[in-house]
Amino acid sequence: MSSHDSNKISQLHRKLHHHLPSDPALRVKALESILVEKGLVDLATVDRYIEAYESKIGPQNGAIVVARAWVNPDYKRRLLEDGAAAISELGFGGQEGTQIVVLENTVKVHNLVVCTLCSCYPWPVLGLPPVWYKSAPYRSRAVIDPRGVLKDFGLILGDDVEIRVWDSTAETRYLVLPERPADTEGLSEDELAVLVTRDSMIGTDKLSA
Amino acid sequence: MNSIHDMGGMQGFGPVEPEQNEPVFHQTWEARLFGLLQSYSGPEYANQENWRYTIECMPPELYLSTSYYEHWYYGDAVPLVDSGMVTFDELRTGHVKNSLPRRDDAMRPEDVWPAIRKGGDGIRELEQSPRFSVGDLVRTNNLHPHGHTRLPRYARGKAGTIKALRGANVSPESNAHGLGENPEHVFNVEFLARELWGTQAASKDKVYLDLWESYLEPR
Numbered sequence: 001m002s003s004h005d006s007n008k009i010s011q012l013h014r015k016l017h018h019h020l021p022s023d024p025a026l027r028v029k030a031l032e033s034i035l036v037e038k039g040l041v042d043l044a045t046v047d048r049y050i051e052a053y054e055s056k057i058g059p060q061n062g063a064i065v066v067a068r069a070w071v072n073p074d075y076k077r078r079l080l081e082d083g084a085a086a087i088s089e090l091g092f093g094g095q096e097g098t099q100i101v102v103l104e105n106t107v108k109v110h111n112l113v114v115c116t117l118c119s120c121y122p123w124p125v126l127g128l129p130p131v132w133y134k135s136a137p138y139r140s141r142a143v144i145d146p147r148g149v150l151k152d153f154g155l156i157l158g159d160d161v162e163i164r165v166w167d168s169t170a171e172t173r174y175l176v177l178p179e180r181p182a183d184t185e186g187l188s189e190d191e192l193a194v195l196v197t198r199d200s201m202i203g204t205d206k207l208s209a
Numbered sequence: 210m211n212s213i214h215d216m217g218g219m220q221g222f223g224p225v226e227p228e229q230n231e232p233v234f235h236q237t238w239e240a241r242l243f244g245l246l247q248s249y250s251g252p253e254y255a256n257q258e259n260w261r262y263t264i265e266c267m268p269p270e271l272y273l274s275t276s277y278y279e280h281w282y283y284g285d286a287v288p289l290v291d292s293g294m295v296t297f298d299e300l301r302t303g304h305v306k307n308s309l310p311r312r313d314d315a316m317r318p319e320d321v322w323p324a325i326r327k328g329g330d331g332i333r334e335l336e337q338s339p340r341f342s343v344g345d346l347v348r349t350n351n352l353h354p355h356g357h358t359r360l361p362r363y364a365r366g367k368a369g370t371i372k373a374l375r376g377a378n379v380s381p382e383s384n385a386h387g388l389g390e391n392p393e394h395v396f397n398v399e400f401l402a403r404e405l406w407g408t409q410a411a412s413k414d415k416v417y418l419d420l421w422e423s424y425l426e427p428r
Contacts, residue, residue, distance in 0.1 A: 004259075004386045006210060006355060009266040012287050017271050020301055024279055025238040030303030031286065032245055034295055037305040039312035046244035048321040053243065054233045057325070098328040099376070116217030116361050118261065119277070128243075131235075132227045134277045140219040143363060143416055144406050152225040162413040165402075167217065169359045170395045170419035171332050171378045199227070 058127035061092045062175060063196035065125055067189045069102075070180045080104060083175060087125060096123035097173050103166065104177045105203070110157055111164045112150070112203035113174040114142035120168035122175050126201060133202065143167060153204040176201050181209040210355055211362060213269035218363040218406070239278040246285055247324075248316050252292035257331065258385035260284045262357035331384070333392035335377035340422050341396055345371040348428040349398075349420065357385035360424045364416075367404050368428060373397040375419050382423075393422045 020027050035041040065087055069076035079086035083100035087093055093100075100122050103111035115121065116139045121129040132138050141149050146163045150156070157163065166174045178200035184192060187209075199205035216222075234240040255263075264272075264284045272280070289295040299305055316324070341347060351366040352358065359381045375397055379390040398420050402410035 004262075004356065006266045009263060009287060009291070010268055012291060013267050013271060013283055015297070016283065016286055016290070016300070017275075019297075024242075024276075024282065025236065027282060027286075027300070028238040028242045028245070030300055031282070032241060033303040034299050034305055035245065035249055037311075038295075038309070040249040040315055041245060042248070042315040042317060044318040045248040045316050045321055046241065048318045049244040049247040050234075050240045052321065052325060054240065058233070094326040094328040095324070096328070096330075098330050099332060101373075114217075116363075117214055117359065118264070128233055130228065130231050131277070132225050135225065136216055136219075136222040136273070137225045140216040140222050141225070142217075144218045144220075144410075146414065147411065149225055153227065159411065159413075162415065163402075163411065165414070165416045167361065167364075167416065167418045169361065170375060170421070171330050172375050172395075172397075172419050204227075 053123075053128055057092075057123060059125070059196075059198035059201065060193075061090075061127075062122075062125035062198070062201045063193040064090055065092070065175070066177055066196045066201065067193035069177055070192055071189050076177075079177070087175075092124045094124055096121065097125065099172045100125070100175055101172055102175050102177050103164070103203075105179050105206075107179070108160070109162050109164060110150075110203065111166060111174075111176045112142060112146050113166045113168065113176060114139060115168040116140070116143055117169065120173060122173035125175050126198060130198070150204060153199065155204065155206060176203045178205070178207050181207045184209045210265060210357070211353055212265050213267075213272045214265045215362050217361045242278055242281055246281060247321075251285060251288050252294055254387045255285075255288040255292070256384055257329075258357055258379070258381045259288070259387075261381075262385040263287050265357065331379040331390075331392075333377045333379060333390065335392050335394060339374055339394040339396070341371045341374075341394075341425065341427070343371055343373060346428045347371060347396075347398060347425045349424050350426060352424065354382060357381050360420060361418070363405055364400065364418055364420075367400055369398040369400040369404070371396050372399045372417065378421065380421065380423075395419050395421055396425065398425070 079102050083102040119134040197205050264280045375395040377392040378395045379392050383391040400416045402414035
């Protein structure tokens with residue numbers, strides 16, 4: 001039996017919140033023990049997932065994509081046409097990013113990505129989102145006060161710049177292609193990738209060499 | 210439902226506070242929970258949309274006073290208890306009490322990377338033609354469902370323009386509540402910031418949302 005009644009679900013939340021151990025570490029340990037004992041979970045699988053998202057999948061992937069787009073106009077064109085397809089050329093894709101749209105920042109247009117309802121984020125290229133991206137201040141203000149949010153990151157944009165805020169409400173995930181910093185003509189693709197920050201690919205940072 | 214998770218446009222939460230050199234997980238239990246929730250399947254009805262709905266049903270004061278990964282815990286614990294897969298006492302003690310037969314179909318470690326690369330999402334093929342084309346002028350419906358929806362409050366009853374077609378996605382309203390996937394076409398809709406927020410917004414600024422066909426009417 002299951003319920004889709006919000007009042008009943010809400011009451012279950014209260015019961016769990018008030019009557020389970022208050023330390024989340026104890027609750028998670030208990031959940032893990034139960035799922036293992038019931039044969040629902042293999043702990044080696046859990047370890048493999050943690051390893052994947054702690055060390056293999058993160059903004060270093062997105063930085064490789066951005067650097068490639070900066071040095072290779074054909075790649076950039078493909079990336080802007082079909083983000084997920086071009087990203088998969090570099091070996092990235094899948095969970096929380098089977099459909100990715102890439103947004104190009106220019107002198108006149110600045111893109112900013114948010115998920116006001118929760119935390120949608122392009123995992124294959126940026127990994128798991130930082131705490132601030134999932135926080136109430138960012139989720140509430142990015143859509144109504146993007147210029148104020150950017151100021152919180154030390155970024156002040158002129159009135160001549162058009163800000164486009166992308167609220168990730170459906171299956172599509174968004175990656176910002178930041179502007180290439182000035183005076184980087186002599187750098188290799190690998191050296192360029194080092195300059196690319198996570199925040200510049202969300203839209204809360206502009207890059208300098 | 211019109212609850213606390215629907216935060217777009219709210220005021221009073223203060224500044225955004227980025228953390229320098231932030232780790233992927235701040236606590237070991239966050240990593241364990243993340244890995245656990247990727248590694249097993251709960252009751253059949255607890256799909257992605259239902260999981261989101263469960264978290265959205267958190268009483269607002271609990272939602273605001275607990276962390277992101279605590280929300281994840283509830284997103285799984287509530288349907289586990291509600292469906293009877295796990296009892297409240299089992300969650301409390303960490304010891305299995307019931308006599309359901311032990312399962313032997315747990316996800317194996319070698320299946321992790323194939324699953325990551327495949328992705329599990331709500332993108333579907335749909336034979337019927339989309340109702341709108343790029344450039345069409347639309348208005349969002351003024352909907353306030355009691356159940357799950359992906360139409361934020363700040364974008365209801367607003368005038369926008371279709372900028373792109375995003376293919377078809379399963380219906381959040383339907384799939385969250387055990388009523389089937391019923392996929393619909395999804396459209397990227399552009400709104401002038403001033404349409405949403407009035408003259409306090411910069412005249413050039415715009416906000417884009419991906420919206421299901423049933424959220425939209427022509428104007």
